[in-house]
Amino acid sequence: xxxxxxxxxxxxxxxxxxxxxxxxxxxxxxxxxxxxxxxxxxxxxxxxxxxxxxxxxxxxxxxxxxxxxxxxxxxxxxxxxxxxxxxxxxxxxxxxxxxxxxxxxxxxxxxxxxxxxxxxxxxxxxxxxxxxxxxxxxxxxxxxxxxxxxxxxxxxxxxxxxxxxxxxxxxxxxxxxxxxxxxxxxxxxxxxxxxxxxxxxxxxxxxxxxxxxxxxxxxxxxxxxxxxxxxxxxxxxxxxxxxxx
Numbered sequence: 001x002x003x004x005x006x007x008x009x010x011x012x013x014x015x016x017x018x019x020x021x022x023x024x025x026x027x028x029x030x031x032x033x034x035x036x037x038x039x040x041x042x043x044x045x046x047x048x049x050x051x052x053x054x055x056x057x058x059x060x061x062x063x064x065x066x067x068x069x070x071x072x073x074x075x076x077x078x079x080x081x082x083x084x085x086x087x088x089x090x091x092x093x094x095x096x097x098x099x100x101x102x103x104x105x106x107x108x109x110x111x112x113x114x115x116x117x118x119x120x121x122x123x124x125x126x127x128x129x130x131x132x133x134x135x136x137x138x139x140x141x142x143x144x145x146x147x148x149x150x151x152x153x154x155x156x157x158x159x160x161x162x163x164x165x166x167x168x169x170x171x172x173x174x175x176x177x178x179x180x181x182x183x184x185x186x187x188x189x190x191x192x193x194x195x196x197x198x199x200x201x202x203x204x205x206x207x208x209x210x211x212x213x214x215x216x217x218x219x220x221x222x223x224x225x226x227x228x229x230x231x232x233x234x235x236x237x238x239x240x241x242x243x244x245x
Contacts, residue, residue, distance in 0.1 A: 002240050005233050008176060009223055025232045026225035029139050033120065034227045036143055042125035046090060046115065053087040055080060055200070056126030056145075057112065058119070058136050061094035063101065068152040069132045070105040074112065075193030076130060080200055081110040090115055092122035128203060128210070130196060131171075137182070138172040141220050146213040148199045149173075150185040173216075176223060181216040 004022040006012040015022035037045060048054050055077065059069040070091075077089045091106075093099060093116040106112050115122060123129065123140045131137050133151035140147050149171040169175050170184050183199040185191040203209045 003236060005236060007229075010176075023236055024225075025236065026227075026229040027138065028229050029135065029142065030224060030227045031229050033139060033142055036120040036124055039124050042121040045118065045121045046125050048088060048090075048125055053084055053204075054126045055087055055089050056122040056129040057089060057091040058122070058129060058131045058140075059091065059102065060132035060134060060136075061096045063097075064153075065132050065134075066097055066101050066105070069150065070102055072150065072152070072191060072193055072196065073130045074106055076196035076200065077110050077112060078107075079193060079197035080204075083201055084204065089113065090122050090126070092119040093117075094119065128200060130200065133170045133184070133186075135172070138176075141173040141182070141217045142224070144214050144217050146182070146203055146210045147173075148183050148185070148196055148203065150191040150196055152187055152191050173220060177216060177220055181213060 001020060004011075004015045004020055006015065006022050006024045007027045009024050012022045012024040036042075040050070043050060043052075043054075046054075057070075057073045057077065059066055059073055073091075081087055081089070087110075089110055089112040091102065091112050091114045093102060093114055095117060099114060099116060102114055106114070119136070120139070120143070123136075123143045123145050126145055129140050129145055129147040131140055131147045131149050133149050137147065137149050151170055169180065170186055171182055173182050174180055174184065183203075185195050185199065203213070
């Protein structure tokens, strides 16, 4: 192997310690997020007033995630709405998900608007996100939007994960920062509607809690670099190819 292009800063040290040449180029989402709208534009796109409390729901992109996480987020949203009656809820539909697969898990109360192909607008416009663990947590953090992360997998997947995973967190934001910045609720013992709603309400109602996450996300942006990942990667590949020609 001539060279590994690392997307996280800690990966370069890991590969080099194993004797593998590696360079950190940054995560590809940095380039993708360059097209994300600003908050005010995102709110206009979604038809949300500036003073509206907006909660975004991102239940995932896989069928199993949709089946497990949509009902959980729906029920958590109902509990949040019981406290913040004027809150608005928008669910960002991943392009890989059929709208009907999500809507069959939603109720009339609270009303949850489903929007397709506007995930970044939902992320940017929201005051708070309920997010299924995955790349979306990194995207949301880089866009500066506070969140509660939750995840449920099968028992077999959990057992396998415990054998091979050695990090104490499930969200990329916490993993990259090396500390618990966003609350994580995992499996049925923790990822319940009550717990998710309680964490969300704590962030919404505790002075400074949302801003603390935003400030930490600024540090995350500094660690992951700037857009231009594809160009940096291409230059390194061409340099290696030229050296081996």
